[in-house]
Amino acid sequence: MTEKTYFEHLAATVLDNLRYQHDWTELQILTHSPVDNSPLPRPMVSGLPPRQLYLHPDDQIEMLKSNPDLAGRIPEKPVVEWVLPTHLAEKWTLRAFASVFDSMPPQTPANPDRVKRVLLATMHDDSTIVYYFMHDGIVKPRQN
Template structure:
């Protein structure tokens, strides 16, 4: 058996690199933005245990292209609890003689992929918020009840999770709301 010396020294592509090179985009977005969305979805699934991930190229509101591909999915636990909802949950638990917030159902979230070098303005955020709903649409193959998802009376403002990737592949996540939100209670 003979082996080429060069083939032994070649580094094998990572799982993410293989995913990026094998995925082809049917959208009108530039390939680098689609790859960024794929990278974020991969990180959410494998590092943060999100489920039901989906990459959106078209607005669920008016079926026009989104400003950039966006990701939606279910985090393993609720990312944000409105301060008034938090008070109501605490009062309910107190009435039951229990402490803490109790069981809080997770909600689908919009994720906005970005790169650290990008400059975000209020206008650019407004373009994104204009094209997304308060809640992302549920996946057809998930066991989610879309009516139940939309029924959270406390979720009345649009929000996205801004996922920012650095050159070293570090990703940080920030919750960005559309408008002014009541501060959390401590």
């Protein structure tokens, strides 16, 4: 199996896991940037989770200030997430992660900054997949 075929198979396995085990929708495997059609360093998955996966601490503070009567519930609107399929045996460097972030399209036309995080999907030989957030740069810790 060629490296390209292996990465495509890995991405398809992660896509199936997100669809059938985690109820994601609008899933697709991308090999090229949807903005400028430049090739991505490797196939990635994009999709819509059933609920918002992460709320940045600064956004959380602003939301609580603007809606003081939430009674402990923060309104959730899921956003499209980017998923980077990897295998546990792969050796990653900061340069390799930076190349992934460099290839990402802007978040939205209104927000031209590049994506600040991806969901790292790491598969083991037994097909177990664990998910971690990988942030671009340093992120302030969450407030408890």
